[in-house]
Amino acid sequence: MKNERIGFGSKLGAVLASAGSAVGLGNVWRFPYETGQHGGAAFILIYLGCIIFFGVPIMMSEFVIGRNTHCNTAGAYKKLAPGTPWKWVGFLGVLTGFLILSYYSVVAGWTLEYIFEALGNAFSGKTAAQFESSFSEFTQDPFRPVLWMIVFLLLTHYIVVKGVDKGIERSSKIMMPLLFVIVIILVFCSLSLDNSEKGLDFLLKPDFSKVNSDVFLGAMGQAFFSLSLGMGALCTYASYFTPETNLTKTAFSVATIDTLVAILAGLIIFPAAFSVGIEPDKGASLVFITLPNVFQQAFHGLPVLSYIFALMFYVLLAIAALTSTISLHEVATAYLHEEFGITRKKAACMVTSVCIFLGIFCSLSLGIMHNVKVFGLNIFDLFDYATTKIMLPVGGMFISIFVGWYLDKKLVWSEIMNEGHLHRSFFKVFIFILRFVAPIGIALIFLNELGLFKIIEKALTK
Numbered sequence: 001m002k003n004e005r006i007g008f009g010s011k012l013g014a015v016l017a018s019a020g021s022a023v024g025l026g027n028v029w030r031f032p033y034e035t036g037q038h039g040g041a042a043f044i045l046i047y048l049g050c051i052i053f054f055g056v057p058i059m060m061s062e063f064v065i066g067r068n069t070h071c072n073t074a075g076a077y078k079k080l081a082p083g084t085p086w087k088w089v090g091f092l093g094v095l096t097g098f099l100i101l102s103y104y105s106v107v108a109g110w111t112l113e114y115i116f117e118a119l120g121n122a123f124s125g126k127t128a129a130q131f132e133s134s135f136s137e138f139t140q141d142p143f144r145p146v147l148w149m150i151v152f153l154l155l156t157h158y159i160v161v162k163g164v165d166k167g168i169e170r171s172s173k174i175m176m177p178l179l180f181v182i183v184i185i186l187v188f189c190s191l192s193l194d195n196s197e198k199g200l201d202f203l204l205k206p207d208f209s210k211v212n213s214d215v216f217l218g219a220m221g222q223a224f225f226s227l228s229l230g231m232g233a234l235c236t237y238a239s240y241f242t243p244e245t246n247l248t249k250t251a252f253s254v255a256t257i258d259t260l261v262a263i264l265a266g267l268i269i270f271p272a273a274f275s276v277g278i279e280p281d282k283g284a285s286l287v288f289i290t291l292p293n294v295f296q297q298a299f300h301g302l303p304v305l306s307y308i309f310a311l312m313f314y315v316l317l318a319i320a321a322l323t324s325t326i327s328l329h330e331v332a333t334a335y336l337h338e339e340f341g342i343t344r345k346k347a348a349c350m351v352t353s354v355c356i357f358l359g360i361f362c363s364l365s366l367g368i369m370h371n372v373k374v375f376g377l378n379i380f381d382l383f384d385y386a387t388t389k390i391m392l393p394v395g396g397m398f399i400s401i402f403v404g405w406y407l408d409k410k411l412v413w414s415e416i417m418n419e420g421h422l423h424r425s426f427f428k429v430f431i432f433i434l435r436f437v438a439p440i441g442i443a444l445i446f447l448n449e450l451g452l453f454k455i456i457e458k459a460l461t462k
């Protein structure tokens with residue numbers, strides 16, 4: 001099986017596909033609203049800490065597992081730790097992938113509706129209140145968003161079925177540079193608006209009075225989500241890496257590109273929002289209500305610019321989302337294809353069908369099914385909370401323990417050093433972080449959220 005497996009043709013392909021997985025709605029949609037709700041720069045600092053201490057080492061660990069085994073994520077644990085419960089970490093990843101893909105495709109579908117609207121110049125002349133009402137009308141509609149979600153999943157399906165080299169690698173090589181160019185243009189446009197410096201202040205000047213346990217959990221979850229970590233997406237991609245790929249360098253490149261795009265997205269959204277007096281804590285609707293309004297108001301006398309700015313932005317969002325849904329889809333497709341011996345096409349059909357089914361509920365939970373609540377959350381929010389704030393960090397914690405404590409250090413060393421062909425490495429630091437810093441850090445953030453420290457503090461002050 002190992003020799004028949006097609007992989008990425010080049011090192012650049014490996015970096016761009018992994019960066020494509022990482023850069024997505026997480027950067028452009030989720031990061032700004034989490035930052036806005038958690039007080040700006042202080043949140044970003046904690047987020048950066050999570051990227052360095054959890055993100056990069058756990059990404060390297062996923063790369064080690066994937067490239068060493070050349071297997072889908074569940075198969076990889078079975079191969080490295082046969083007959084042990086470690087295989088459940090792989091299954092947890094596949095399950096997490098299904099859940100994320102289902103609600104992620106709903107939002108990805110919205111970007112298609114907005115491209116459609118931008119193309120037809122539907123934003124022109126609308127007021128802030130009209131943007132708000134048309135967004136909630138649209139997301140509560142029982143048909144349109146469901147249809148777009150299905151279209152998005154079919155697009156993803158098409159590329160995944162084309163295969164790793166001709167589908168995933170080729171599309172990433174076109175889409176990632178295009179995305180970067182669009183982001184840079186938009187940042188310049190946004191920074192040139194009146195009053196944009198208030199947005200910059202919000203992004204750059206930390207206000208620590210807003211930091212509480214939720215901010216830590218939010219920043220950690222966002223770091224895992226944004227880097228596509230904790231569920232085997234990058235482990236699956238690494239199984240297609242060539243033996244020459246430098247895992248440390250690739251992990252640093254992907255983390256840098258991902259963080260850069262998130263900050264640049266902040267530089268597009270906050271200066272633009274402040275320039276027209278919109279509050280940054282608008283939540284999940286920031287890029288769908290605030291921004292189209294901004295596009296209208298910002299270029300008052302120049303409707304052509306409003307048109308182009310809006311269209312470019314939603315095309316960017318759709319491209320970023322597509323390179324991520326591909327990686328989510330691939331986790332489950334590779335798993336079904338390799339573990340159950342069915343063709344890639346059949347496996348992909350199964351994944352697409354299940355996600356359409358779950359996605360329908362996620363979409364309807366924002367409209368006619370909004371009364372269906374589990375733990376006080378609708379299905380959409382439940383999927384987001386459970387995956388981002390629980391399943392991904394738990395997955396990440398197990399991955400760091402697996403590579404730090406369970407795996408043979410010689411195997412890990414040989415993957416990180418490409419069997420001795422590389423010279424400089426941070427191998428000892430890497431293992432130390434995996435053994436102690438990452439698992440203990442993640443556990444402390446969970447305990448903090450559960451209120452344990454507050455209880456201890458109270459007990460001590462009594």
Ligand code: PHE
Pocket residue numbers: 021022023024025026027100224225226227228229231233324325327328
């Ligand atoms: N990292 C992607 C984003 O930021 C989302 C994602 C999460 C993709 C987990 C794959 C796995 O949009």
